[in-house]
Amino acid sequence: EAQVTQNPRYLITVTGKKLTVTCSQNMNHEYMSWYRQDPGLGLRQIYYSMNVEVTDKGDVPEGYKVSRKEKRNFPLILESPSPNQTSLYFCASSLMGANTEAFFGQGTRLTVV
Amino acid sequence: DQQVKQNSPSLSVQEGRISILNCDYTNSMFDYFLWYKKYPAEGPTFLISISSIKDKNEDGRFTVFLNKSAKHLSLHIVPSQPGDSAVYFCAASLAFGNEKLTFGTGTRLTIIP
Numbered sequence: 001e002a003q004v005t006q007n008p009r010y011l012i013t014v015t016g017k018k019l020t021v022t023c024s025q026n027m028n029h030e031y032m033s034w035y036r037q038d039p040g041l042g043l044r045q046i047y048y049s050m051n052v053e054v055t056d057k058g059d060v061p062e063g064y065k066v067s068r069k070e071k072r073n074f075p076l077i078l079e080s081p082s083p084n085q086t087s088l089y090f091c092a093s094s095l096m097g098a099n100t101e102a103f104f105g106q107g108t109r110l111t112v113v
Numbered sequence: 114d115q116q117v118k119q120n121s122p123s124l125s126v127q128e129g130r131i132s133i134l135n136c137d138y139t140n141s142m143f144d145y146f147l148w149y150k151k152y153p154a155e156g157p158t159f160l161i162s163i164s165s166i167k168d169k170n171e172d173g174r175f176t177v178f179l180n181k182s183a184k185h186l187s188l189h190i191v192p193s194q195p196g197d198s199a200v201y202f203c204a205a206s207l208a209f210g211n212e213k214l215t216f217g218t219g220t221r222l223t224i225i226p
Contacts, residue, residue, distance in 0.1 A: 004156070040122075090156050
């Protein structure tokens with residue numbers, strides 16, 4: 001089954017403790033991206049990747065890192081999480097780029113206390 | 114600086130009637146627009162898209178209209194069904210080569226049986 005898998009689905013952590021949210025797709029898609037969803041702000045793009053070893057900033061990259069060492073995986077890293085990073089995070093992949101249909105993961109609810 | 118705006122946070126429509134969801138944008142360089150639908154506790158799913166060289170695109174009950182001079186697009190759902198109750202996001206991307214994707218804040222559509 002074609003899918004985008006994020007883990008974990010829920011995470012509560014403390015300020016400053018490094019964490020990684022994993023994202024994997026099985027559709028051989030070139031483009032992967034991360035978003036955060038906050039009330040009243042909609043979805044905002046954090047980082048995106050056009051291919052292996054090619055990543056670029058979205059609209060809200062501060063405080064986040066990503067890597068794309070393999071085509072199928074695109075982890076989101078929070079080196080020193082802060083409470084303002086409490087949010088619902090989505091990973092997505094699409095065949096070619098931002099213009100093509102994106103498939104989203106189920107989301108990761110992160111709470112930083 | 115919200116470049117893609119959905120000014121109606123919510124909309125209620127009677128089952129069987131037409132639902133019209135609106136989206137405005139400020140960046141005239143956007144050249145591709147997409148609509149996504151999101152149910153609670155799920156990731157967004159792609160609905161329909163339109164290129165800036167067109168002014169209309171249809172897919173079954175869903176039609177997207179683009180008015181470039183007004184920097185406005187709208188999604189029409191006819192006839193509306195209870196399963197259409199969801200949050201709808203419009204999104205915009207720039208020309209090929211800049212693969213950022215910018216989402217609006219979303220409109221919650223409720224279909225009244």
